[in-house]
Amino acid sequence: MKAEEVADFRAFxxxxxxxxxxxxxxxxxxxxxxxDVAQTALTKTYLNWRRVRRAxxxxxxxxxxLVNTNTSRFRKRRVAEHLRAEPxxxxxxxxxxxxxxxxxxxxxxxxxxxxxxxxxxxxxxxxLPEAEVSRILGCSLGAVKSQAAxxxxxxxxxxxxxxxxxxxxxxxxxxG
Amino acid sequence: xxxxxxxxxxxxxxxxxxxxxxxxxxxxxxxxxxxRRARRRRTALIAASVVAVVAVSAMTAASLSGxxxxxxxxxxxxxxxxxxxxxPETVTESPDRNVxxxxxxxxxxxxxxxxxxxxxxxxxxxxxxxVVEVFLDGHLxxxxxxxxxxxxxxxxxxxxxxxxxxxxxGDTALYRPGVGSLGTITFGQVSAKVVAVTARFENDKAxxxxxxxxxxxxxxxxxxxxxxxxxxxxxxxGSLHFLDERGRxxxxxxxxxxxxxx
Numbered sequence: 001m002k003a004e005e006v007a008d009f010r011a012f013x014x015x016x017x018x019x020x021x022x023x024x025x026x027x028x029x030x031x032x033x034x035x036d037v038a039q040t041a042l043t044k045t046y047l048n049w050r051r052v053r054r055a056x057x058x059x060x061x062x063x064x065x066l067v068n069t070n071t072s073r074f075r076k077r078r079v080a081e082h083l084r085a086e087p088x089x090x091x092x093x094x095x096x097x098x099x100x101x102x103x104x105x106x107x108x109x110x111x112x113x114x115x116x117x118x119x120x121x122x123x124x125x126x127x128l129p130e131a132e133v134s135r136i137l138g139c140s141l142g143a144v145k146s147q148a149a150x151x152x153x154x155x156x157x158x159x160x161x162x163x164x165x166x167x168x169x170x171x172x173x174x175x176g
Numbered sequence: 177x178x179x180x181x182x183x184x185x186x187x188x189x190x191x192x193x194x195x196x197x198x199x200x201x202x203x204x205x206x207x208x209x210x211x212r213r214a215r216r217r218r219t220a221l222i223a224a225s226v227v228a229v230v231a232v233s234a235m236t237a238a239s240l241s242g243x244x245x246x247x248x249x250x251x252x253x254x255x256x257x258x259x260x261x262x263x264p265e266t267v268t269e270s271p272d273r274n275v276x277x278x279x280x281x282x283x284x285x286x287x288x289x290x291x292x293x294x295x296x297x298x299x300x301x302x303x304x305x306x307v308v309e310v311f312l313d314g315h316l317x318x319x320x321x322x323x324x325x326x327x328x329x330x331x332x333x334x335x336x337x338x339x340x341x342x343x344x345x346g347d348t349a350l351y352r353p354g355v356g357s358l359g360t361i362t363f364g365q366v367s368a369k370v371v372a373v374t375a376r377f378e379n380d381k382a383x384x385x386x387x388x389x390x391x392x393x394x395x396x397x398x399x400x401x402x403x404x405x406x407x408x409x410x411x412x413x414g415s416l417h418f419l420d421e422r423g424r425x426x427x428x429x430x431x432x433x434x435x436x437x438x
Contacts (some may be wrong), residue, residue, distance in 0.1 A: 011200050014202050014204060017201075017202030018199070021197070021200065022197060025194060026193065026194065031197060031198075035200060040213075043207055044214075046208065046210075046212075046214075046215075047215055072378060090233070105189050105190075105193065106193065120186070124186045124187050125187070125194070127187070141330060152182055152186070153239075155186070
């Protein structure tokens with residue numbers, strides 16, 4: 001690569017690293033794995049940087065690699081990663097409730113199929129439009145909409161999230 | 177709760193989750209280093225694959241034209257027999273053949289050997305490297321890939337020199353006119369500290385782990401071969417993971433061609 005391309009790549013890594021690690025963290029549920037996945041995705045991006053930097057959206061490219069890398073990792077270690085929550089206890093009103101909720105959310109996200117989880121994370125954490133998510137994942141717009149709806153529905157009825165209070169409402173109030 | 181409320185709640189919760197993460201500095205140098213290394217491996221593998229494809233094509237063409245002699249070029253030192261020799265070992269144990277590895281694949285004996293120096297070596301124009309010949313049932317089946325002297329290499333995880341021969345990893349197809357494609361062999365030469373190699377595939381197939389073998393190679397390095405059969409559902413892409421005696425991964429080669437996908 002030319003010096004200018006290398007400089008571009010380094011600037012790209014520096015500016016995107018934090019966001020990619022966070023996305024990978026929500027996909028994988030583990031900080032160390034997230035950094036590893038982000039590194040692998042950026043290494044793959046390096047290999048095709050000349051083409052990627054000319055593309056309309058290098059971000060879409062690297063996110064696609066990130067999701068695929070995590071999915072590939074998940075497949076290889078399916079047994080180890082297939083964690084189930086213990087039967088949840090009723091969450092009380094104490095200072096640790098929020099932290100518990102986040103732990104429950106992590107468990108609930110981990111229980112979603114990989115593709116559905118990716119859609120939820122890209123849509124609601126990266127805040128990407130549905131069209132962009134469909135482009136990154138290489139699926140139809142309809143598939144993104146339906147999978148996002150199914151993912152939300154699963155989170156709604158997930159035993160770990162049932163009964164979580166948001167303001168004066170219970171999260172699972174309208175599931176019936 | 178309405179759908180909009182749910183979405184808002186989910187956004188807030190996801191944002192709160194990632195806020196817990198400690199800030200980390202982008203390991204730019206490490207990523208760039210890995211990228212450069214991967215690029216070098218990819219270039220080497222592409223070159224090796226091209227040589228293999230050319231050799232197979234030449235063999236196929238020779239077979240179709242009714243000739244049972246080998247392709248032209250650096251194949252002169254190979255067995256001149258036009259049929260499968262009755263005792264294939266005589267080929268692989270010939271003193272002028274530097275055998276790298278032998279094995280059996282679906283009832284067929286195979287052997288990898290360095291081609292004699294000379295025309296074959298000149299053909300790849302790489303000092304310290306040999307052309308690899310593939311014998312199937314004692315018949316020169318293929319000439320593909322290069323086999324180079326192991327290079328000193330420092331493990332990225334530490335400053336300890338593992339002497340892993342990163343360039344001595346190649347793959348070749350086991351193909352023979354009349355027999356068809358049996359699969360591929362991925363072979364390599366690694367540090368004496370590497371006792372096992374695991375091949376992982378991009379699809380759901382179970383990994384293949386093989387033990388390394390001491391064949392009296394230079395610097396005490398050991399060799400390994402991974403056989404991937406055709407038609408068994410293995411993806412073509414994957415990675416190699418080198419393990420020490422404690423089962424720790426000391427090095428890995430990612431995103432390489434490993435198998436026969438068909």
